[in-house]
Amino acid sequence: MxxxxxxEIRNAAQAISDMHLATVPxxxxxxxxxxxxxxxxxxxxxxLYAPMKLQQxxxxxxxxxxxxxxxxxxxGAFDDDIREWRPDLSAE
Structure with a gap:
């Protein structure tokens, strides 16, 4: 490999930055x-010792x-799973 x-590294970094702007409201x-x-x-x-841009x-x-x-x-994508994971949250 x-x-x-x-x-390629710059393109990947730009893609992550673009996704971040679009995804993290x-x-x-x-x-x-x-x-x-x-x-x-x-x-x-x-x-801690990685370059600051890489950390970001x-x-x-x-x-x-x-x-x-x-x-x-x-x-609501996980409503059924949440009820299974946390039965104490189920509505009566």
Whole structure:
């Protein structure tokens, strides 16, 4: 496997930034940022020494996933699963 070129890396970074702008609305931004910060802080010292732009890219990718999951939950995509996972939340 060959290493990606600088252009491929820039294109991937731009795609992540574009997805972040489209996916992480104000509604979920704070929760997504908090989740990403928690995951990144638990990654250990190796991430701490990564270049700042790479740290930001990783955080944005995590925020995209988290915000998308929150939207799916809010839209009811997991209602049946949530009732199974948390039977104490079932309406009587």
């Amino acid at each position: 060959t290493s990606p070129s600088q252009e 104000g509604t979920h931004a704070r929760a997504a940022e908090h989740a990403a910060a928690n995951l990144c802080s638990g990654a250990g010292h190796s991430l 890219l990783i955080a944005e990718a995590i925020e995209i996933g988290y915000a998308t999951a929150l939207k799916d939950v809010r839209d």
